[in-house]
Amino acid sequence: QPIIFQVSITNQNQWDEVLLTKGVLVIDVYQAWCGPCKAVVNLFRKLKNEFSEDDLLHFAVAEADSIVALKPFRNKCEPVFLFCVNGKIVSIVRGANAPLLTKKITELVEEERKVLAGEKERLELCTYFTVFTTFFHPFPTEGVRYSVAIIKPDAVLEGRVEEIKKKITDAGFSIAATEEKLLTEEQIRVFYTRKTEQPDFDDFVQFMMSGPCHILVIAKKETSKAIPHWKELSESSESELDLEPQKQDGLDDIVETGDLLNFCDVQDSIEDASRQLAFFFPNFGKQDTGQHVERTLALIRPLLLKERRDSIIQRIMDDGFKIAMQKEIVLSEEQVRQFYKEHENEDYFPVLLEQMTSGPTLALALTRVNAVEHWRKLLGPKTVEDAKKNDPTSLRAEYAVGSVPLDQLHGSSSPGDAQKELEFFFPQERTFALIKPDAVKEHKGDIMQKVKDAGFTISKIKEASLTREMAMQFYKDHEGKPFYESLVTCMTAGPSVVMVLSKENAVEEWRQLMGPTDPEIAKLTSPESIRAQFAQDILSNAVHGSSN
Incomplete structure (x- = not known):
């Protein structure tokens, strides 16, 4: 039986006691759902043996979920190691980086030996209320x-x-x-x-x-x-x-x-x-050439969307815009009045209100250099009549619908308005996400990386095994369908990773990242999606997400 050399800390009282340990203390801060980092155990045991002569080096594992002092480290997906000297946290390492951990531990032990030998004075550190770590992003200037x-x-x-x-x-x-x-x-x-x-x-x-x-x-x-x-x-x-x-x-x-x-x-x-x-600070660090990468809002109103959707989207992309986000939405009268409140007293507002509530509108977040100004130039004059007369190649002239006097496209008038309008159509949202048991076994790390790369913030995360009753309730809408029992069986085959994800337009963005339900279709239409890359079949299709 191997000797247990890492003290287990599972509550605040134990945390306070362990911090009284003299010498250098290395604490592996872990999440309850995944446990301590096993990859470094042999390394730590080796270092413990190497520095055993003066009993200066100690190790512990601490469960972040149950210790108040470790709240800032909860819901993190990578290992976190705290380094304490005489009760003070002096450094932090994120990730199971063996060379860096070895270097840090060796330096701290050697420094503590010099302090005890009287060769060096101990630097006094203030007591702290809580710990926040800050990483400095290497952008936009090298160095x-x-x-x-x-x-x-x-x-x-x-x-x-x-x-x-x-x-x-x-x-x-x-x-x-x-x-x-x-x-x-x-x-x-x-x-x-x-x-x-x-x-x-x-x-x-x-x-x-x-x-x-x-x-x-x-x-x-x-x-x-x-x-x-x-x-x-x-x-x-x-x-x-x-x-x-x-x-x-x-x-x-x-x-x-x-x-x-x-x-x-x-x-x-x-x-x-x-x-x-x-x-x-979206333009921070960019050379001031007058050309800034911006975001702007574009609206394709119901009549144009119904008749020439593909054509207008292709035209937008041909003009150098990237579609960062998109959402098709049927606006209520209240939403139209809120969005166009500055136009409510205009003569044309009743017509605008009628058209904007007549069917789905496509909202697009467009990005490119000087997006706001460029999109407005492409749109042309504000009225269809003026556009046809004075700028026949403008989008408002080219994409006018029949004899309808109202133009079918909208663009933000300034960067400030663009920000407000984007927040109206693409607010910060939270959505439910789940990595299914079949994918947890082999692809959890890869899927978590795709979630991070897509810009989601993981607000909450937990690994849990669904009971049959929970799975049945989870898929209640499918009860009675031929695949229902098989689906319940798949969902109870092992632990799932349950997450709350945050991002602008999070619900739709997560559904796009997941891809079509059938992985075979996903491979054809969304080859970069999670289901295209990691799903087994239509039942064991790796992930689940909220539909709205």
Whole structure:
């Protein structure tokens, strides 16, 4: 029987006790549904034996789901290792990177030996309230790392913005861009996805909407591959952010503590930092040539959509646009009035209202260089009559429908309007997703990677085995059909991975990523879809998603 060398931590009390351990403590933070990282056990056992002479090196495993202090690390799909020295978390490594783990452990043990031998002074670290890790995204300038930070409304109202900026710059970071902005509820929920499980999250959302925030792009030049971490010292006359280089290669972490943590939040992963950088500062880092990649909204109204759908879509793509998102929707009268509220008093509004509610409208999120201006130029004059007379090659003239006086296409008038209109038709959504038992066994990692690559945020994740009763309820709509029993059997054959995914237009985007129900059809029509690549047959078709 092998000796158990990793202490198991399953609650907050045990966590507090283990942190009292003297020396270097390496903690494998794991999710309850997947357990500790087995890939590094032999490595850790080897290192434990190598450094056994002075009993300085210790190992533990901690279940993030049941420990309050580890909330920031819940629902992560990759291993996380915390490094503690005398009760203080000093570094974090993400991923089972054996060379990096070995290097980090060796350095910390050797440094602790020097401290105990009196050859080196121990650097005093402040106690912290909670830990946030920040990865700096290597974009858009080589040798510089970036992340997005939000200064909260209370700090803005108290006039502390410049003070906080100074603390950041005094630490050796620079502020590459800044913007004051009133955040919408959707933006707050996306930025703070990691906090959604906290009991007071709804109150927090309301607080963040209570006033303007300052959004910053924080940059750090690399003199080496190391990224320093920064810590907030206690409030005093000498209160400042100290900077201490880390010796590890690759992206490192920022440990925020004390006062700054209460007023400023920084995004905590490469994916999130990249997404928020693009979201709040879409043209950041691009050379100012006057040509910016933008998004704009295009609407194909019901009459044109019915008669010439394929033609207009082909024309859009021929003009260099990419269709980032699309949604076919039958608008209600209330929705039309809301979207066109600035036009309600115009003489043509009753005709517009009638046409917009007469059938499905196709909403498109178009992207290209200077998308807003280019799309409006293609559309031409605002009225069909004017377009036919003065710009007969414009889209409004070319795609006029019979004698109908109302033009059949819509385009955003400015980048600001484009953002608002895109949020109207493509709001941040959450959708239910499930990886079925047949795919969990062999393809879970590949499917999870496709989910991440598609830009989804995994708001919640859990591995669970469905009972027969649960599966029957799950597919209640198919009860009585010939394949019903086989479907229930497939769903109860082993554990499934259950997820809540967040993204703009998440429901439709997830359905597109899944592909057609029949994998044979998926291979022909959507070869890059999950079902085309990983499904066995029409019953064991890898994944499931909400239909609306």
